[in-house]
Amino acid sequence: MLALKAAFGEALFTAQDEALLLRRLTLAGPHPALPLTIHLFYLHCLLNFPENWPLGPTDEEAAPLLLGSQLCRGLLPRLLxxxxxxxxxxxxLCLLCVGDEEKEEKGQDRxxxxxxxxxxxxxxxxAALDGGPRALATLCFQASYLVAHCLAGEPVVLxxxxxxxxQLYRTRPALAPHFVDLLDQVGPELxxxxxxxxxxxxxxRPGREEAGRWHLQMLARVADGDAPRATLSLLRAAATHCTDWGLQQALLRVCRALLRAGGGGGLxxxxxxxxxxxxxxxxxxxARLYYIxxxxxAGPKLGVALGPSLAAPALASSLVAENQGFAAALMVQEAPAPVRLSVGPRRGEGPVPVLRLQGEGLEPVYSLELxxxxxxxxxxxxxxxxxxxLCPGRPTRPLLLPLQPRRPAPARLTVRALYTTPSGLTCHxxxxxxxxxxxxxFLPFPRPPEGAQLDFFEELWGSxxxxxxxxxxxxxxxPGGLEALGSHHLEPLVVVAQPPVSYxxxxxxxxxxxxxxxxxxxxSDGVPVALRTDNWAVLPLAGDYLRGLSADG
Known part of the structure; x- marks a missing residue:
């Protein structure tokens, strides 16, 4: 229908036909009974309706001709x-905001x-909720990018x-990676x-100590030659707390950004x-290399030394090549992962849970730190x-990582490797x-004396x-799943085994x-399981774990 409308226009469709088709799209689009895919399709049709195509130069959004605020009232976005x-x-909605000041002067409401x-x-x-889902923050920045893209020429909106x-960054500095990504994507208007x-x-607002990492990450992106005194004061204060390698690297990245902007005596x-x-x-x-x-x-030479461009002419001097190699030897290079890491079989023993890791070298590495x-x-x-x-094809002993949970719950570990290559370069x-x-x-209880296992279990059960x-x-x-469950998955934790009657x-x-x-x-149709715990928070996790074992068995 839209293809016919675009091809033939007024020769096939009257103004009443256009208004009727547009009205049906706007009324049917937000209907709650429609699935999400159909709803998105209707919105796509509205944006591509021939009379609603944006006018103006290439890549510039402008106000639609027929899609007015009255028709769009049912399409206004909501948070839910x-x-x-x-x-x-x-x-x-962004398209309707183009030239919105003129509409306000004509006395329109809302x-x-x-x-x-x-x-x-x-x-x-x-998005500012501390500890809130990451999806809420992602949605906020996606919407901000869309508004900045559609309304780049509207300072009253930007x-x-x-x-x-x-203000959002002031409330939640942990969103610094989202801000850096937004700055990399939007146009110069925002x-x-x-x-x-x-x-x-x-x-x-330097903030508390835990916000220092995010402030340094943000400052590495936004620092320039303006306000150097305030920036250097913040860096001096942060240097007293930078005992971690990652914080030191973040601090040095800010210094590198200031160097590109021209530096100064204070730097x-x-x-x-x-x-x-x-x-x-x-x-x-x-720090010593940056100081040298x-x-x-000074000036352009300093920028070339810090960030050589592929478009820059090649330097034929052997002295320059030697200096570049010396600088590379001093710097920590980022490289593809030469190590494959996986979680090995569990062994519940000791006072704390220990994660057994298996490392496999894809190429020789030395002095590896995980x-x-x-x-x-x-x-x-x-x-x-x-x-x-760590060398390819050479077996290694399991790597033991003691865990210290503040509460019993699954977790996700991010892993960073620092190592030395056979050529002597340090990489991460x-x-x-x-x-x-x-x-x-899971950890087992100490083994009770022989013959006292049942009394020991009953005491735990009652406590x-x-x-x-x-x-x-x-x-x-x-059939046979109970024996497999007790002898394979939970064998180190069994206190009393009476196969095939009970565990x-x-x-x-x-x-x-x-x-x-x-x-x-x-x-005939399964195994009854009775579970007791002294920690309410563990109950749903234990239930999910047992249901997963039943599905596997």
Whole structure:
């Protein structure tokens, strides 16, 4: 229908036909009974309706001709629908905001621009929730990008958008990676004022110590030659807390950005102090190299030394080539992962759960250091794992990573590797994340004396109440599944085994929690399981784990 309309226009369709088709699309699009895919299709048709094609120069959005605010009233985006539907509805709303000041002068009620500002404020309010889902923050920045793209020529919209985003960063600095990505994607109409506003937020409100990492990451993107005194004051204050290698690298990235902007006397003093103050030898070498470059290079030469461009002419001097090789030897290079890391079989023993890792070298590496970071605050900080040498085809011993959960829950570990190549270069890389499952936290109780196992189990069973809770599950296991469950998955945790009648199992969890199970005889359609625990938070995790074993069995 739209193809015919675009091809024949008024020769085939009258103005009444156009209005009727457009009205049906606007009325049917937001119908709640429609699935999401059909809803998105209707919105796509509205945006591609011939009379609603944006006018003006190439790649510039302009107001639609027929799609007015009265027709779009049912299509206005709200916070509750699916993210894809909200973004799709946001596009026609942005088109309605073009030239919105003229519509306000004509006495229209409820301005589309005011509705857009309230919607964006609501999205930012949800993204500012501390510990909120990442999807809410992602949706907020996607909507901000769409508004900046469609309304790049509307300062009346971009100014409150910039102020709102700066306030969002002030509330939640942990969104710094989202801001950096947004600055890389938007045009100069929003990029420059947002960069200035974010820089002002960082240097005027240093924040608490845990926000320092995010402030440094943001400052590395927005720092320039303006306001050097405030920026250097922030860096001096941050240097006293940069005991971690990652924080030191973030601090040096800000210094590198200031060097590209021209540096200054204050920066030279800071680099000289960092070369003596930083504990890590790599950070000291970086600071010393930047200080030497600042002292001996200026202007364009300093920019070329810090960020050589592929478009720059090749330098034929052997002295320059030698200096570039020397600089590469001092710097930590980012490289593809030469190591494959996986989680090995579990062995529940010792006072704390230990993750057994299997490392496989894809190429020879030396002095390998694996650093782990847990997303969220579920676990205490994890120590690094060191491997002297890792070569392809040569078996290695399991790598032991002790876990320190603050509460028994699964987790996701981000992994970073620092190593030395056979040529002597120091490199770093990010490895695929590792998952810590609920079963990786299982620990056995000490073995009771021979003949006292049943009394020991009954004592544990009774100690879970009244503080804890009891639940009963039904596991749809096949014949023989109970024996496989007790002898394979839970064998180290079995206190009393009476196959094929029952298994009595006791599991010790971190932070002094316990899970006690009674697996009774297999019936025709499954196995009844009685579960007790003294920690209510463990109950849904234990239920999901047992249901997963039943599905596998």
């Amino acid at each position: 629908p699916e993210p894809m539907a909200l973004l799709a509805r946001l596009h026609p 301005s589309p621009r005011h509705y857009l500002e309230e919607l964006l404020a609501g999205l930012r309010q949800r 100014t409150p958008l910039t102020q709102g985003l700066a 990029q420059e004022p947002l960069r200035v506003a974010l820089r002002q937020e960082v240097v005027s 030279a003093d800071l680099l000289e102090a960092l070369a003596r103050q930083l504990e890590d030898a790599d950070g000291q070498d970086h 470059l600042l002292a001996h290079r 650093r782990f970071r847990v997303e969220g605050q579920v676990y205490a900080p994890l120590g690094a794992v060191h491997v002297p040498c 890389t990010h490895l695929p994340p590792l998952l810590v499952t609920f079963a990786d936290l 879970c109440l009244p503080k804890g809770t009891e639940s009963r599950l039904w596991g749809p296991l096949r 009595l199992i006791a599991i010790r969890m971190p932070r002094d929690s316990r899970v006690v199970l009674r697996l009774e005889a297999t019936q």
